[in-house]
Amino acid sequence: MEKSKLGRMQELVDQLSKAAYAYEQENREIMSNLEYDQLYDELKQLEEETGIVLAGSVTQKVGYEVASSLPKVTHNKRMLSLDKTKEVAKLRTFLGNKEGLLSWKLDGLTIVCTYEKGQLVRAVTRGNGEIGEEITNNAKTFKNLPLYVDYKDSFVIRGEAIITYTDFYKINEALGEKEEKYKNPRNLCSGSVRQLNSQVTAQRNVRLYAFGLVEGGPVFEKKSQQLRWLKERGFEVVEYKQVTANTLEQTVAYFSQEIHNRDFASDGLVLTYEDISYSKSLGETAKFPKDSIAFKWQDERVETTIKGIEWNTSRTGLINPVAVFEPVEIEGTTVERASVHNLSILEEFKLGIGDKVMVYKANMIIPQIAENLTQSGSVAFPENCPVCGAHTLIKQDKATKTLICTNANCRAQRLNAFIHFTKRDAMNIEGLSEATLDKFLKRGYLEDFSSLYHLQDYKEEIKKMEGFGEKSYAKLVASIEKSREVKMPQFLFALGIAQIGLGTAKLICKYFENDLSKIQVASAEELVTIGGIGPVTAKELNEYFTLEENQKMLERLLKEIHFIREEVEQVIDSPIIGKTFVVTGEVMHFKNRKELQAQIEALGGKVTGSVSKSTHYLINNDNTSGSSKNKKAKELGVPIITEEEFLQLINN
Ligand SMILES: NC(=O)c1ccc[n+]([C@@H]2O[C@H](COP(=O)([O-])OP(=O)(O)OC[C@H]3O[C@@H](n4cnc5c(N)ncnc54)[C@H](O)[C@@H]3O)[C@@H](O)[C@H]2O)c1
Numbered sequence: 001m002e003k004s005k006l007g008r009m010q011e012l013v014d015q016l017s018k019a020a021y022a023y024e025q026e027n028r029e030i031m032s033n034l035e036y037d038q039l040y041d042e043l044k045q046l047e048e049e050t051g052i053v054l055a056g057s058v059t060q061k062v063g064y065e066v067a068s069s070l071p072k073v074t075h076n077k078r079m080l081s082l083d084k085t086k087e088v089a090k091l092r093t094f095l096g097n098k099e100g101l102l103s104w105k106l107d108g109l110t111i112v113c114t115y116e117k118g119q120l121v122r123a124v125t126r127g128n129g130e131i132g133e134e135i136t137n138n139a140k141t142f143k144n145l146p147l148y149v150d151y152k153d154s155f156v157i158r159g160e161a162i163i164t165y166t167d168f169y170k171i172n173e174a175l176g177e178k179e180e181k182y183k184n185p186r187n188l189c190s191g192s193v194r195q196l197n198s199q200v201t202a203q204r205n206v207r208l209y210a211f212g213l214v215e216g217g218p219v220f221e222k223k224s225q226q227l228r229w230l231k232e233r234g235f236e237v238v239e240y241k242q243v244t245a246n247t248l249e250q251t252v253a254y255f256s257q258e259i260h261n262r263d264f265a266s267d268g269l270v271l272t273y274e275d276i277s278y279s280k281s282l283g284e285t286a287k288f289p290k291d292s293i294a295f296k297w298q299d300e301r302v303e304t305t306i307k308g309i310e311w312n313t314s315r316t317g318l319i320n321p322v323a324v325f326e327p328v329e330i331e332g333t334t335v336e337r338a339s340v341h342n343l344s345i346l347e348e349f350k351l352g353i354g355d356k357v358m359v360y361k362a363n364m365i366i367p368q369i370a371e372n373l374t375q376s377g378s379v380a381f382p383e384n385c386p387v388c389g390a391h392t393l394i395k396q397d398k399a400t401k402t403l404i405c406t407n408a409n410c411r412a413q414r415l416n417a418f419i420h421f422t423k424r425d426a427m428n429i430e431g432l433s434e435a436t437l438d439k440f441l442k443r444g445y446l447e448d449f450s451s452l453y454h455l456q457d458y459k460e461e462i463k464k465m466e467g468f469g470e471k472s473y474a475k476l477v478a479s480i481e482k483s484r485e486v487k488m489p490q491f492l493f494a495l496g497i498a499q500i501g502l503g504t505a506k507l508i509c510k511y512f513e514n515d516l517s518k519i520q521v522a523s524a525e526e527l528v529t530i531g532g533i534g535p536v537t538a539k540e541l542n543e544y545f546t547l548e549e550n551q552k553m554l555e556r557l558l559k560e561i562h563f564i565r566e567e568v569e570q571v572i573d574s575p576i577i578g579k580t581f582v583v584t585g586e587v588m589h590f591k592n593r594k595e596l597q598a599q600i601e602a603l604g605g606k607v608t609g610s611v612s613k614s615t616h617y618l619i620n621n622d623n624t625s626g627s628s629k630n631k632k633a634k635e636l637g638v639p640i641i642t643e644e645e646f647l648q649l650i651n652n
């Protein structure tokens with residue numbers, strides 16, 4: 001056996017497993033579906049050639065291992081994936097001379113719903129096919145799912161939960177500045193359905209389209225009769241058409257055309273046999289049922305030439321590349337730009353101006369680059385932010401490289417800072433929406449925070465602004481005036497210093513007895529002696545006050561406000577206050593250890609580097625490892641907890 005083949009297989013298994021985990025478990029995509037499917041096919045091919053299937057191969061398992069904190073439920077009937085093809089000819093072979101049903105392959109989240117005595121009693125996600133997550137309360141908020149039906153015996157249906165493009169765009173638009181946008185409706189749907197809080201699900205307009213009755217109910221001869229029965233019970237059923245060898249091609253063409261008129265995402269079609277008992281007789285493979293096959297859109301790929309890369313600074317300071325190319329027509333619309341998402345992807349494509357690339361529309365909607373034919377790799381990352389000109393910085397986070405603007409004053413970032421400053425928990429200034437702040441910034445009314453207290457200089461202009469009048473202007477000014485009186489912790493929090501949440505701000509103010517001048521000159525060494533303040537937080541705070549720019553800004557700002565003295569000390573309510581933690585090994589829930597550390601500190605805990613008698617907990621997801629920290633903790637009787645347990649601890 002050639003060693004290289006086995007090596008390549010191992011590489012593919014690793015890559016695909018990582019992608020599948022990100023896609024299914026974290027609603028993230030680290031590669032496009034096109035790329036995933038190509039690598040998957042390559043792996044399958046190699047497995048067939050060599051007769052070897054490596055442990056953990058994605059060709060052998062369905063979906064994701066359930067790792068969320070939703071309750072787990074074992075499926076009565078295993079849920080499978082679907083074998084896939086991109087060729088109509090393969091569908092024709094599959095159908096033979098039988099009757100079939102062709103329906104949308106909806107790109108959402110598959111849900112199994114159980115009804116007993118005419119009532120919806122349980123809804124569960126597909127999960128890894130054997131074990132799913134119970135989401136009954138969330139399912140009860142779906143827009144079109146019947147909670148009661150006129151059929152008293154138990155039965156179980158399957159369907160796909162989806163969110164329409166219209167709702168997807170609306171929800172993305174309404175997201176706060178700090179929240180990352182959802183990439184596609186599937187992504188959003190998965191996040192909305194696998195939710196601990198069903199009120200969130202309820203706001204997301206999730207819809208369920210049934211595609212099968214899998215247990216109970218009357219016995220039918222044909223699949224179409226079964227679907228009709230579901231419709232009569234009040235379920236919305238996925239759109240389908242009956243096909244034979246003669247009509248197959250034109251029906252596929254019909255769906256491929258119609259998808260452009262639908263408001264939902266579909267990544268292809270599903271073909272299944274009409275004859276239910278025949279279907280049942282076929283059985284299944286380890287991964288696929290033999291009675292159905294998925295047809296994936298043959299994404300139309302078009303060649304074009306890269307004209308340039310646009311760099312867009314987002315409001316969080318991320319600078320994202322967008323490829324601009326010679327306009328081309330794909331599936332009926334003209335396309336001339338595609339997001340390249342981040343630096344890693346840009347590098348992987350080796351993009352350069354003048355490069356010939358193949359572009360396509362993922363799921364026939366979102367433009368993407370599929371392949372770079374010339375790979376000149378000539379695009380350089382901008383050294384300066386396109387908005388403010390400040391230096392950029394490359395940030396490496398796990399496998400992903402991103403570009404960020406280092407300037408906290410960048411308009412995009414400044415907007416964020418003002419939003420934070422005016423928040424309820426901070427300076428509590430009402431009547432200043434994000435859109436208004438953005439307009440003020442653009443017009444140059446806001447130099448720094450102190451400018452808020454001089455908006456009267458622009459009184460006439462503001463009153464003429466859209467959405468403003470005499471009344472709303474007066475209200476805004478009154479609210480700003482009111483904010484001149486502020487408690488010190490709220491003020492410290494409002495400054496937006498990294499790591500300083502309101503709880504931490506309270507701890508600091510208490511220690512320095514509400515004397516800001518002392519806080520401003522405190523050294524990092526002194527700061528760490530405060531219970532609940534760790535080295536990361538101490539460093540951030542110290543650096544903030546050391547910067548001359550910040551000192552000048554504060555000087556101006558402090559002229560505008562005065563502090564309300566607080567005699568009563570504030571107690572923050574946190575179960576880990578004063579507790580000392582050591583963190584080791586890889587983390588999963590947090591981006592990295594630093595983030596976990598910041599969370600501990602924000603809640604009044606402390607993080608140190610080594611385990612000692614005064615350590616309260618060692619956080620380590622692998623308490624069986626023979627690491628020195630584990631050994632030491634066991635020796636000293638320090639409890640070793642997983643991240644999961646830590647989360648439980650702080651949420652108690
Ligand atoms: N981009 C990435 O990194 C990445 C990673 C993993 C998977 N993926 C994508 O996911 C795909 C594999 O996912 P999968 O195995 O979860 O799903 P699948 O593509 O095999 O879909 C099969 C499922 O679709 C559902 N379905 C929707 N409409 C249906 C209908 N009308 N009739 C019957 N069933 C219907 C069923 O639950 C069925 O089990 C890959 O092909 C790839 O495109 C992408």
Ligand SMILES: [Zn+2]
Pocket residue numbers: 313385386387388389390405406407410411
């Ligand atoms: Zn900038």
